[in-house]
Amino acid sequence: MEKDSSFLFGGISFNRKKFASDFNRFKWKNTADLAEKLQLIEKEHKTIDNSLEKLEFVKNGKSEMEEEANTSVGKKRKRKRKEKGTVSDSVEGFAVFKSSKLKKEVASEENDQSVNELVEGKKEYFRQLERDAIFRKMHNIHVSGSNVPSPLHSFAELRSRYKCRSYLLRNLAELGFKEPTPIQRQAIPVLLSGRECFASAPTGSGKTFAFVFPILMKLKHTSKDGVRAVILSPTRELASQTTRECRKLAKGKKFYIRLMTKQLAKSGDFSKLRCDVLVSTPLRLKFAIRKGKLDLSRAEFLVLDESDKLFEPGMLEQVDFVVKACTNPSILRSLFSATLPDIVEERARTIMHDAVRVIIGRKNSASETIKQKLVYVGSEEGKLLALRQSFAESLNPPVLVFVQNKERAKELYDELKLEDIRPDVIHSDLSQIQRENAVDNFRAGKTWVLIATDVVARGMDFKGVNCVINYDFPDAAAAYIHRIGRSGRAGRRGEAITFYTEADIPFLRNIANVITSSGGEVPEWIMSLTKKKWRKHRPRRETISTQPDI
């Protein structure tokens, strides 16, 4: 039998299979029902008691302890294992409790009373497991891993359970956050209890604070020297946004929260760098480590945000370099993304210890607050017509328009720049300051339509984006989920329109699956198409420009 307490979950498969009928009774529609249902559970705990008595390790543990107390063979065995300092599997299994006090009792007590106490304790433990399972079900939280900490019922619990400092709670209140989001309910306790974590939750569901909060809580004092926490983001824009969010939550506390800028990476004098949280893209961090001998050996936290993007070829090598530079054996690593392909999970498992997996809702699906629509536009020329028509009918800014690459972004901008829609453009050919201005102006409402490549598809929190238009069909389901996830954030409603041409039809089914799995509707004929693998290379598209070649 494993020492790991995960076997407990095997023994108490009461939730769904063994006690399916009981579990079904505990389904409810809203939070108000919870208290009533929990009372029901308390009353009807006979089923758990019975199942508990049937558990192998309880039976064996109990009889072994009785034998050790009452028979000479048992007494001899007990003496031997005391000398060796070991306990048998069943006794150990019986003793796997949260409380070390109870463990001690198993090892030393010799009478039935302790057994009864342990059974009582175990029952309470199971009750807690069941309450947690029910609460998770209400919030669509799925977990796997051993001994997963209970989810948070409220932010106030952070104080009672983890002695959270008042400045953090004050800042949460100032930000207007009343309740933790589902990912925050589960990922925060996981990280606070010192467990590594890989997590997936829909776009706009508050993942940033789910990893920033435990870091700030655990750091406590400011750094005297060296870097204490590293957050990796795939783009500069996202790194800059995460730094800002981190500072908001740390307000009132003198933490050194730094963004790895080009200047900082080049300056190279990291020996006296005081840094509590360092946010960076992998490339800049790798550069700084190489050139400036930035030392990450004392970093206590490493977060890979948008982890599936970071694990893509092109970034993986830089990420690997950074992961290897974080040599502190007790470092706590975590991975977050709205999309978590199996391959990324497999890779993550190779670098993480005893990690807890947290999935909110359905893995790899779009946020349910976004109304999604597929629009046939015939050919490339049809797109421009459809876009203009949609703006003429109802332009509800801010609107984000995604295209396939920077050339097309420039072309579309040139077509639209003189129109009365306050357009702007962002892509990787612009300078850092131009990119920052494009983001700031869009956020401030100075521009209404932002034409963009995938540089802003991930993680960017533009809050009020009413509509995302995929002018060019995305090249993967994950890209689609992240692009449209720029709208419908933090529970708000959003809209996503995806143009497709004849050339895109073979790939429609991939997107149609995402739409239906998040509750949207798709014409029958699209669902009957066969799913086709995405091409390795993006399709060549005809120019957007209507200007004659000179």
Ligand SMILES: Nc1ncnc2c1ncn2[C@@H]1O[C@H](COP(=O)(O)OP(=O)(O)OP(=O)(O)O)[C@@H](O)[C@H]1O
């Ligand atoms: N508990 C909360 N209550 C209300 N709003 C919240 C809460 N936590 C975070 N938010 C807000 O929700 C918005 C989205 O959060 P965030 O950017 O962390 O989403 P995300 O899950 O990381 O999305 P993405 O997958 O696109 O990166 C932000 O504006 C943030 O301020």
